[in-house]
Amino acid sequence: MEKKNLMYEGKAKKVYETEDPQLLIVSYKDDATAFNGLKKGSISGKGVINNKMSNLLMQMLEKSGVPTHFVEELSDRETVVKRVKILPLEVIVRNISAGSFAKRYGVEEGIVFAEPTIEFSYKNDGLGDPLLNSYHAAALGLCTWEEMETVKKYAFAINDCLKAFWKSCGVTLVDFKIEFGKLSDGTIVLADEISPDTCRLWDSKTGEKLDKDRFRRDLGGTEEAYVEVMRRLCEHI
Numbered sequence: 001m002e003k004k005n006l007m008y009e010g011k012a013k014k015v016y017e018t019e020d021p022q023l024l025i026v027s028y029k030d031d032a033t034a035f036n037g038l039k040k041g042s043i044s045g046k047g048v049i050n051n052k053m054s055n056l057l058m059q060m061l062e063k064s065g066v067p068t069h070f071v072e073e074l075s076d077r078e079t080v081v082k083r084v085k086i087l088p089l090e091v092i093v094r095n096i097s098a099g100s101f102a103k104r105y106g107v108e109e110g111i112v113f114a115e116p117t118i119e120f121s122y123k124n125d126g127l128g129d130p131l132l133n134s135y136h137a138a139a140l141g142l143c144t145w146e147e148m149e150t151v152k153k154y155a156f157a158i159n160d161c162l163k164a165f166w167k168s169c170g171v172t173l174v175d176f177k178i179e180f181g182k183l184s185d186g187t188i189v190l191a192d193e194i195s196p197d198t199c200r201l202w203d204s205k206t207g208e209k210l211d212k213d214r215f216r217r218d219l220g221g222t223e224e225a226y227v228e229v230m231r232r233l234c235e236h237i
């Protein structure tokens with residue numbers, strides 16, 4: 001499988017067309033941004049880790065019954081995925097207060113919720129990815145009610161699966177952002193990536209942050225944190 005036209009370049013990935021109209025190649029970059037692109041930088045080796053981690057986690061999720069876009073890992077940074085139409089929704093599941101939740105509601109980080117929460121943002125950089133609910137998504141025609149139900153069902157199933165897995169690695173899954181896409185036949189599948197860029201992962205014993213918050217908050221040791229979570233994942237998968 002070979003890369004043809006560059007179809008899209010995002011903040012952390014490039015997406016290429018291939019000779020097969022149903023398949024794309026994703027190429028992971030080391031570039032990192034935060035705060036809607038305001039902060040720019042690079043996390044050395046991140047692309048390789050995110051590619052491998054996302055692929056391993058998606059294969060685990062497939063086994064647990066969640067369909068994904070994953071097809072085949074091509075190289076350190078490149079993966080073949082199914083072509084999807086991305087639903088313009090960022091789906092965020094939270095188990096513990098942190099980040100924008102803590103800020104918005106004026107609570108400290110680290111409150112363990114009795115039940116996981118879910119929220120949606122409209123994927124639109126120009127607008128700064130504003131929060132929306134199911135009614136807004138339906139009004140804007142972003143997805144149907146049925147698709148929204150499927151997305152919610154998968155999001156909580158993904159949380160159950162990932163939370164248990166990361167626990168076995170001595171890592172607490174605080175929250176994460178996922179995106180879904182639609183195949184040409186309308187099937188909803190998990191797309192984009194699952195990595196320390198898109199999850200909050202805290203060391204279960206020390207509470208140390210092992211994710212992109214180290215970059216967002218200038219905590220230092222970002223590369224080392226990505227290497228450490230990847231090492232734990234590989235030991236336990």
Ligand code: TMP
Pocket residue numbers: 092098099100101175176177197198199200
């Ligand atoms: P938040 O607390 O800043 O809203 O982030 C919630 C989760 O979503 C966190 O795990 C980081 C992830 N996230 C992304 O993947 N992309 C983004 O652009 C943002 C803002 C958060």
